[in-house]
Amino acid sequence: MAAKRAAKKSKGLASKPKGKLGILTPGMGAVATTFIAGVMAINKGLANPVGSLTQMGRMRIGKRTNSKKLPKMDQVVPLQDLKKVVFGGWDIFKDNMYEAAVHADVLEPALLSKLKAPLSKIKPMKAVFDKNYVKKLNGTHVKKAKNKMDLAKAVMADIKKFKKTNNCDRLVMVWCGSTEIYIEEAAVHKTIAAFEKGLEKNSKLIAPSMIYAYAAIKMGIPYANGAPNLSCDVPALVELAKQTGAPIAGKDFKTGQTLMKTILAPGFKARALGIEGWFSTNILGNRDGEVLDDPDNFKTKEVSKLGVLEQILEPELYPELYKDFYHKVRINYYPPRGDNKEGWDNIDIKGWLDYPMQIKVDFLCRDSILAAPIVLDLAIFLDLAKRAGMSGIQEWLSFYLKSPQAPEGRYPIHDIFKQLAKLENTLRYIGGHELINHLGQDYEE
Numbered sequence: 466m467a468a469k470r471a472a473k474k475s476k477g478l479a480s481k482p483k484g485k486l487g488i489l490t491p492g493m494g495a496v497a498t499t500f501i502a503g504v505m506a507i508n509k510g511l512a513n514p515v516g517s518l519t520q521m522g523r524m525r526i527g528k529r530t531n532s533k534k535l536p537k538m539d540q541v542v543p544l545q546d547l548k549k550v551v552f553g554g555w556d557i558f559k560d561n562m563y564e565a566a567v568h569a570d571v572l573e574p575a576l577l578s579k580l581k582a583p584l585s586k587i588k589p590m591k592a593v594f595d596k597n598y599v600k601k602l603n604g605t606h607v608k609k610a611k612n613k614m615d616l617a618k619a620v621m622a623d624i625k626k627f628k629k630t631n632n633c634d635r636l637v638m639v640w641c642g643s644t645e646i647y648i649e650e651a652a653v654h655k656t657i658a659a660f661e662k663g664l665e666k667n668s669k670l671i672a673p674s675m676i677y678a679y680a681a682i683k684m685g686i687p688y689a690n691g692a693p694n695l696s697c698d699v700p701a702l703v704e705l706a707k708q709t710g711a712p713i714a715g716k717d718f719k720t721g722q723t724l725m726k727t728i729l730a731p732g733f734k735a736r737a738l739g740i741e742g743w744f745s746t747n748i749l750g751n752r753d754g755e756v757l758d759d760p761d762n763f764k765t766k767e768v769s770k771l772g773v774l775e776q777i778l779e780p781e782l783y784p785e786l787y788k789d790f791y792h793k794v795r796i797n798y799y800p801p802r803g804d805n806k807e808g809w810d811n812i813d814i815k816g817w818l819d820y821p822m823q824i825k826v827d828f829l830c831r832d833s834i835l836a837a838p839i840v841l842d843l844a845i846f847l848d849l850a851k852r853a854g855m856s857g858i859q860e861w862l863s864f865y866l867k868s869p870q871a872p873e874g875r876y877p878i879h880d881i882f883k884q885l886a887k888l889e890n891t892l893r894y895i896g897g898h899e900l901i902n903h904l905g906q907d908y909e910e
């Protein structure tokens with residue numbers, strides 16, 4: 466009620482965006498180039514921003530009476546204009562964004578050739594990289610320094626230079642780099658002091674993605690993590706984000722198979738249908754698939770993908786429906802498919818009197834086509850959060866993430882419909898509109 470009253474009175478929390486927004490991506494491979502080339506194509510009127518809520522989404526404001534109020538999201542909250550966005554980033558390969566996009570082989574050559582000039586101008590900065598964390602890649606375009614703290618300082622220097630050269634008012638960073646090996650949270654991640662000491666002492670438990678995250682967050686720059694590695698999902702960086710006023714979100718873009726899972730599973734549960742097993746397998750042939758072919762890197766992805774059903778189905782509360790349900794996820798590297806992944810799901814469900822049924826889903830998807838609008842929305846919404854004075858974990862952005870970061874002591878929400886309700890209500894709150902509780906007119910105050 467307090468939030469509702471505050472929102473009613475408020476004229477909106479976020480200031481209007483001024484000047485240019487720089488979007489920085491550590492990792493400039495398939496996802497990043499599809500995102501950057503996509504925004505350029507959209508700005509030239511060559512294509513539509515399909516899949517992006519910030520560009521196409523509408524939402525309800527106020528009561529369902531008389532006139533239909535379903536404004537676009539940028540009329541609910543002040544969002545950065547796509548025409549005033551610039552791009553930069555880091556990669557272990559020197560290729561400019563045109564060459565990298567051609568290599569990624571996601572977008573058609575005819576489209577890329579129309580964008581060749583602006584794409585070729587974007588060249589990656591030297592990366593913070595260590596082969597021990599991504600075993601299948603060999604980087605040549607890599608920074609050297611005496612310790613990890615100096616590497617973080619070098620990234621901060623890059624960021625300052627980028628901001629000045631491109632005349633940006635504000636920046637956002639979104640990790641689009643490869644999935645790193647599995648690392649569990651340890652003492653070095655617990656406090657800011659321990660983390661900074663770890664950077665000085667070259668702790669093995671601080672992966673390159675954490676160095677970029679530290680650099681951005683230390684400068685108060687919003688940071689999102691599109692891969693399943695820990696990155697900003699450790700107490701030290703969450704605390705730092707609160708101190709420096711940086712909004713953060715992670716982990717792992719929710720794109721193909723997990724997107725389908727978080728759409729389907731809430732539906733089965735809503736109808737009290739049981740699930741005996743859910744077998745998911747994927748074939749993909751891009752560089753991401755090659756990286757995930759290594760067991761240590763796959764482990765990171767597997768953990769991220771497995772948590773989803775457990776939380777949505779809550780077997781401990783519904784033992785008759787979900788106790789002992791079997792959940793398996795496989796990913797196989799299969800070069801002929803390139804970026805066009807195939808995700809199969811076999812779902813063994815049960816109905817009235819425990820009678821069994823089966824559902825098969827075969828999603829012939831395009832990995833980076835699904836991920837690109839997520840990069841855009843995370844960047845645009847994190848910039849909004851920053852202007853609204855919000856910092857630390859932005860749970861309302863869980864909608865876009867496979868393994869959402871939740872504040873300490875709270876479990877993450879995976880159900881996409883609950884996530885959307887939270888996202889929309891947060892936008893209403895930021896925009897100074899009344900929150901919607903779906904109670905209906907008979908009961909509304």
Ligand SMILES: NC(=O)c1ccc[n+]([C@@H]2O[C@H](COP(=O)([O-])OP(=O)(O)OC[C@H]3O[C@@H](n4cnc5c(N)ncnc54)[C@H](O)[C@@H]3O)[C@@H](O)[C@H]2O)c1
Binds near residue numbers: 493645719831835
């Ligand atoms: N649908 C999707 O495509 C999807 C969904 C969820 C998550 N992701 C994750 O997004 C990330 C990017 O996917 P992608 O398909 O673009 O992969 P990609 O292999 O095409 O691109 C990743 C890029 O990161 C670079 N890189 C690796 N380590 C780096 C470092 N330390 N610093 C700078 N650059 C580094 C690599 O050289 C490569 O160019 C992966 O971690 C992937 O798991 C993708």
